Amino acid sequence: MALSLFLSLPVLIYCSTIFVVEVSRHGARTPLTYFPWDTADGRWSPYPEGELTPEGMRQHYLLGYEFRNRYIINTRLLNETFYQPEINVYSTDVDRTLQSAVSQLLGLYPPGTGPNLRLPELEETAVPPIEVYNETEIIQELGQSALPNHTQVIPVHTDSLSREILLVASEDCPRYDYLMDLRNNATDVQELIEENASLLTTIATYFKVSASEAGNIFPGLVDNLRVNNWYGYTVPTEFQGNFFTQANSFANQLNQLTAYTPDLLARYAGSAFLSTLSYLLNNAQKEASDLRYQFYSAHDTTILNILSALQLPNGQQPPFASTLIFELIQDDANPTVYNVTLAYNDVLQTVGNCPSTSCPLETFLEFINARAFPNITASCMMNYDTVNWGSLTKPSTKSSSSDDDFFESLDWYWWVVISVGFVVVISAIIAVIVYCIKKNKKSSSTYERMDFINEKMDFKSPK
Ligand SMILES: *[C@@H]1O[C@H](CO)[C@@H](O)[C@H](O)[C@H]1NC(C)=O
Ligand SMILES: *[C@@H]1O[C@H](CO)[C@@H](O)[C@H](O)[C@H]1NC(C)=O
Ligand SMILES: *[C@@H]1O[C@H](CO)[C@@H](O)[C@H](O)[C@H]1NC(C)=O
Ligand SMILES: *[C@@H]1O[C@H](CO)[C@@H](O)[C@H](O)[C@H]1NC(C)=O
Ligand SMILES: *[C@@H]1O[C@H](CO)[C@@H](O)[C@H](O)[C@H]1NC(C)=O
Numbered sequence: 001m002a003l004s005l006f007l008s009l010p011v012l013i014y015c016s017t018i019f020v021v022e023v024s025r026h027g028a029r030t031p032l033t034y035f036p037w038d039t040a041d042g043r044w045s046p047y048p049e050g051e052l053t054p055e056g057m058r059q060h061y062l063l064g065y066e067f068r069n070r071y072i073i074n075t076r077l078l079n080e081t082f083y084q085p086e087i088n089v090y091s092t093d094v095d096r097t098l099q100s101a102v103s104q105l106l107g108l109y110p111p112g113t114g115p116n117l118r119l120p121e122l123e124e125t126a127v128p129p130i131e132v133y134n135e136t137e138i139i140q141e142l143g144q145s146a147l148p149n150h151t152q153v154i155p156v157h158t159d160s161l162s163r164e165i166l167l168v169a170s171e172d173c174p175r176y177d178y179l180m181d182l183r184n185n186a187t188d189v190q191e192l193i194e195e196n197a198s199l200l201t202t203i204a205t206y207f208k209v210s211a212s213e214a215g216n217i218f219p220g221l222v223d224n225l226r227v228n229n230w231y232g233y234t235v236p237t238e239f240q241g242n243f244f245t246q247a248n249s250f251a252n253q254l255n256q257l258t259a260y261t262p263d264l265l266a267r268y269a270g271s272a273f274l275s276t277l278s279y280l281l282n283n284a285q286k287e288a289s290d291l292r293y294q295f296y297s298a299h300d301t302t303i304l305n306i307l308s309a310l311q312l313p314n315g316q317q318p319p320f321a322s323t324l325i326f327e328l329i330q331d332d333a334n335p336t337v338y339n340v341t342l343a344y345n346d347v348l349q350t351v352g353n354c355p356s357t358s359c360p361l362e363t364f365l366e367f368i369n370a371r372a373f374p375n376i377t378a379s380c381m382m383n384y385d386t387v388n389w390g391s392l393t394k395p396s397t398k399s400s401s402s403d404d405d406f407f408e409s410l411d412w413y414w415w416v417v418i419s420v421g422f423v424v425v426i427s428a429i430i431a432v433i434v435y436c437i438k439k440n441k442k443s444s445s446t447y448e449r450m451d452f453i454n455e456k457m458d459f460k461s462p463k
């Protein structure tokens with residue numbers, strides 16, 4: 001509270017927030033997989049796996065309450081009562097994110113802010129076409145309030161997970177899925193798994209299964225332990241203490257390596273969101289619509305995808321109800337000047353080439369437009385055969401829609417290139433010896449491949 005006042009005070013004095021994009025992770029939930037210790041004492045009863053818990057609802061209600069304070073009471077970005085064109089809410093089609101959105105909105109527009117019937121006479125008209133039990137008593141109790149206690153209901157949009165590329169990139173991007181699959185077999189990933197083999201041994205021993213079966217259990221187990229740890233519930237001693245710390249850190253590292261390394265994957269993960277963000281900020285600056293608050297209710301992956309695409313390294317899993325807030329700010333003294341800020345759980349971030357945490361809109365847009373693929377649909381459907389093997393550019397902040405930089409750190413490809421390079425070099429030497437050709441000019445493609453190998457070696461050496 002004190003912190004938020006401190007944060008919003010300078011903003012109040014010099015400039016106004018004119019547009020907000022919020023992305024939050026759902027609140028506390030039950031584990032995605034139950035293990036014997038969960039079911040033995042019925043600790044999650046009656047909640048099935050992966051559902052929002054009352055604690056998760058509370059977290060989002062409190063977020064909504066805080067945002068009411070910031071964006072309705074202090075800065076007056078939003079009207080005191082719900083005005084439909086101002087706010088748009090979009091959630092992934094998952095119970096816990098939908099319920100989180102509703103819980104947060106209940107804090108933003110709490111009971112008491114909802115509407116009355118537009119005319120008292122409409123009391124008799126505003127009934128459904130079937131007979132209602134105790135209709136007279138209920139209508140009397142409601143009075144003019146449309147719903148009990150002037151409760152405000154707010155639409156929450158969603159779409160099927162298979163069309164969720166904006167918030168869950170892997171759900172609708174075959175190309176990204178394919179690249180992540182390749183990464184699972186890469187040497188750096190396999191090395192990390194080998195270095196942490198003791199974790200799998202502990203799991204294999206406890207569940208009396210093979211090591212490969214233990215590998216299948218691991219993701220569900222680590223999630224389970226994280227949730228039980230959050231709740232302070234006990235788990236078997238084998239999975240407490242060091243095991244938990246190491247499993248947690250290993251899972252984070254593995255995720256970083258398979259989903260966001262090399263950089264191209266991070267761009268796949270965040271492209272659709274960054275393009276949408278760019279579009280929203282442009283529209284807001286032009287005041288093309290009345291929209292002032294865009295709220296996305298989503299997952300830890302969504303937050304990591306966005307942070308990774310913005311090159312803000314974060315190897316940690318975002319805690320329940322983690323929140324990214326993008327604000328478009330207008331300079332009161334100079335109304336043609338717009339800045340963008342990004343806060344992750346209230347910590348301001350410096351994005352790309354921005355001079356500080358408050359970033360001129362053009363600089364911010366230039367960066368995110370370069371990071372996003374020009375046409376994510378095309379990039380996601382990109383066929384393996386269409387990869388341009390010759391070009392070895394490293395796009396990072398330069399705009400590009402190709403896969404090339406991905407292959408710089410694909411170990412299997414490295415070996416292919418070394419082998420090809422080796423064969424080419426040997427052939428060249430044989431050619432020189434056998435045919436005594438005076439001009440000993442290597443083909444340009446050989447140079448390219450050799451450069452690639454050198455670059456690759458530089459890339460590997462620091463680690
Ligand atoms: C804004 O809030 C005020 C006070 O609650 C209300 O009278 C007014 O109708 C609202 N405006 C809109 C556009 O919803
Ligand atoms: C509903 O109707 C029944 C029977 O008419 C009555 O006993 C009861 O008090 C009513 N309930 C309310 C909430 O008015
Ligand atoms: C409104 O809320 C109060 C207390 O929070 C409750 O006693 C009352 O029944 C509610 N009214 C309706 C119509 O639900
Ligand atoms: C990864 O390796 C496994 C086992 O060697 C193999 O079955 C699988 O096809 C490989 N996946 C890819 C994408 O290369
Ligand atoms: C906008 O960003 C620039 C560069 O970081 C900074 O100097 C300026 O104070 C910011 N303006 C506002 C209104 O935040």
Ligand SMILES: *[C@@H]1O[C@H](CO)[C@@H](O)[C@H](O)[C@H]1NC(C)=O
Pocket residue numbers: 375376377378381
């Ligand atoms: C993006 O790529 C898809 C698939 O190639 C294509 O159908 C679509 O027209 C492209 N969109 C734009 C705006 O170029």
Ligand SMILES: CC(=O)N[C@H]1CO[C@H](CO)[C@@H](O)[C@@H]1O
Pocket residue numbers: 192195196197198199246250
């Ligand atoms: C439990 C365990 O073996 N953890 C290791 C996992 O790999 C990292 C990186 O090499 C090590 O630092 C950990 O000790």
